Amino acid sequence: MREFAASSALLRNIAPRGKRHKLLAVSSGGGHWIQLLRVSAAFDTCEVTFVTTHESYRSQVKDCRFWTVNDSNLSSKLGLAKTAAQLTRIIWAEMPDVVISTGAAPGYFALRLARLIGARTIWLDSIANVEKLSISGSKISRYADLWLTQWPHLARPKGPHYVGSVL
DSSP states (O other): OHHHHHHHHHHHHSSOTTOOOEEEEEEOSTHHHHHHHHTGGGGTTSEEEEEESOGGGGGGGTTSEEEEOOOOOTTOHHHHHHHHHHHHHHHHHHOOSEEEEEESHHHHHHHHHHHHTTOEEEEEOOTTOSSSOOHHHHHOGGGOSEEEESOGGGOOTTSOEESOOOO
């Protein structure tokens, strides 16, 4: 899991020594959530807050702060607006140093909003997107400090970068 190493290295380099990073880990449900949990060992030195679309996931991250947001996608502009508004409140309340996401819409909005407060951002595109990047993943490039894909043939010199997969 070289993503683990890449994200761990980024986390070590963004905050002053001795300071515990405030990390916001954001994903939609299902596979996005599973992938986020698979790389969560990289967050061990951080004060982690999870954000997802399913309240039932709270029990999987008992020792961390936890928020839920509206599950939305491109088929509902009103749903996207609601998700963005919820994430605005969460980011303002949490003031994270770093935001990491495995997608989809909630992660996209989280990274965009996090840049406005000066947080560092990490995007790990879904392993399910074998042929091309996800819609969110293809639009996030200029907002991600570290932009990763899990498929070597999707990597490009300017990103996304391939450094391994979660599996």
